Amino acid sequence: MRILLPVATLLAAACSGPQPENAKTSEVATISARDGERPNCSLPEDQIGALVTVPEGSVEMGANAMYPEEEPARLVHVAAFRMQAHEVTNAQFERFVAATSYVTDAERSSASGDPAGGSALFVTPEPDGGMSGWTLKRGATWKTPGGPGTGIARRMNDPVVHVSLADAQAYAAWAGGRLPSEEEWEYAAASGLADPANRLSGALDKDGKPIANFWQGVFPVKNEGTDGFAGAAPVGCFPASKLGLYDMIGNVWEWTSTPYAPGRNTIKGGSYLCAENFCARYRSAARQGQEVDFSSSHIGFRIVKDLPPN
Numbered sequence: 001m002r003i004l005l006p007v008a009t010l011l012a013a014a015c016s017g018p019q020p021e022n023a024k025t026s027e028v029a030t031i032s033a034r035d036g037e038r039p040n041c042s043l044p045e046d047q048i049g050a051l052v053t054v055p056e057g058s059v060e061m062g063a064n065a066m067y068p069e070e071e072p073a074r075l076v077h078v079a080a081f082r083m084q085a086h087e088v089t090n091a092q093f094e095r096f097v098a099a100t101s102y103v104t105d106a107e108r109s110s111a112s113g114d115p116a117g118g119s120a121l122f123v124t125p126e127p128d129g130g131m132s133g134w135t136l137k138r139g140a141t142w143k144t145p146g147g148p149g150t151g152i153a154r155r156m157n158d159p160v161v162h163v164s165l166a167d168a169q170a171y172a173a174w175a176g177g178r179l180p181s182e183e184e185w186e187y188a189a190a191s192g193l194a195d196p197a198n199r200l201s202g203a204l205d206k207d208g209k210p211i212a213n214f215w216q217g218v219f220p221v222k223n224e225g226t227d228g229f230a231g232a233a234p235v236g237c238f239p240a241s242k243l244g245l246y247d248m249i250g251n252v253w254e255w256t257s258t259p260y261a262p263g264r265n266t267i268k269g270g271s272y273l274c275a276e277n278f279c280a281r282y283r284s285a286a287r288q289g290q291e292v293d294f295s296s297s298h299i300g301f302r303i304v305k306d307l308p309p310n
Contacts, residue, residue: 039228042157043236043246048089051082051305052244059187062285064199070285078187082305083180086235086246087159087254088171090152093142096171105164106141106295119162120296121147122273125220133220142167145297157234159252159300165265165292168255168301177303182258182266182287184304189248189269189284192241202241202249203282211239212250214282219275232272232298250274250282252300253290260289271298 062073096102106119118138125133139148142162145155152158163171172178180188195201203212210216210227217224228237236246253267260266267290270282281288290299 038233039237041237042234043086047085047236048157049092050085052085053082053307054078054080054184054188054191054243056080057187057191059183059190061183061186063190064283065285066199066280066283067286069287069289076183076187078183080307081180081184082307083184083188083245084177084302084304085240085244087252087300087302088168089157089235090142090160091156092175093160093163093171094152094156096174100170100174102167102170102174104142104162104167104295105293106162106167110138110141120294122220122297140297155234157236158232159235159247161232161252161297161300162295163255163300164295165255165290167295169257172301172303175303177305179255179257179301180304182256182268185248185254185256185268186284186287188243188245189241192243192245192248193284194242199283199285200280202284212282213238213247213272214250214270215273215275217275219273219278229272249284252298253288255290255299255301260287263291264289265292266290267299273298 056077056079058075058077060073061076062070065071065073109117109119111117116136118136119140121135121137121140122133123135137147140146140162142160143152144150145152145158145161168179189202190196193201194205203210203214205211213227213229213233215223216226223230232252233247238247238250240246241248248269250270251272252269253271254269256266256268258266267288268286269284270279270286274280274282280286
């Protein structure tokens with residue numbers, strides 16, 4: 001995999017700006033914050049991998065659109081299916097790798113001689129370092145998400161990241177499932193909203209308090225951390241939707257099987273880097289196009305399975 005920075009996709013999917021040539025960034029990646037600072041709130045082990053049945057129904061895709069790519073509004077019918085209640089975790093992906101010896105695109109890219117090898121990583125900018133916190137990091141992979149020297153031993157229930165579309169598809173096939181289509185994903189997310197008429201009801205409660213993992217404050221220079229996390233959160237740390245699905249809004253972007261443009265697929269849900277001042281894509285209708293061989297520290301996925309025919 002070859003990733004060129006800066007590229008337009010970083011601006012769109014990452015909700016960040018291009019990195020100035022003289023930008024200074026902290027050596028400590030957001031994803032590598034000290035574990036002791038994070039709440040211990042993930043789902044119990046007996047709930048990891050649980051599937052939720054999403055009943056047949058319809059969704060008005062693009063409803064209450066905020067950005068041009070979300071239009072036009074249209075009514076779409078979706079057949080019933082089953083969806084994993086949370087993003088695929090590091091522990092789940094580790095079992096897949098152990099069983100198959102799979103090597104991700106980011107791992108191959110980092111091991112190559114390509115000077116542009118690596119995966120995209122967000123690091124906290126220094127106060128005088130400009131507005132961009134993105135870098136291309138060789139050695140940033142699913143098992144070393146903050147780059148060399150980091151690990152996942154204490155983050156096994158975090159969403160797996162630094163995975164490309166092909167990586168996500170390979171896991172899904174091994175697990176006996178597939179990636180959701182954009183229609184399925186948005187229908188499941190919208191159906192679980194506390195208030196479907198309020199496009200932010202998946203991110204904020206009726207009192208305006210965060211109920212999802214997104215950026216509170218001025219991106220990228222100040223993260224107030226009102227939601228309790230500076231980076232990705234373990235699955236299940238935020239309330240489930242009415243359907244019983246976790247983190248459909250925020251935490252990490254999620255791959256879908258739906259093409260966006262040539263060489264790009266649609267990602268949904270926003271991430272912990274989406275902020276009101278720059279990118280309000282922590283909504284069910286939000287969508288972005290992402291290069292299929294791209295990986296980063298804030299893109300993961302979940303799987304779905306088809307119901308047997310009646």
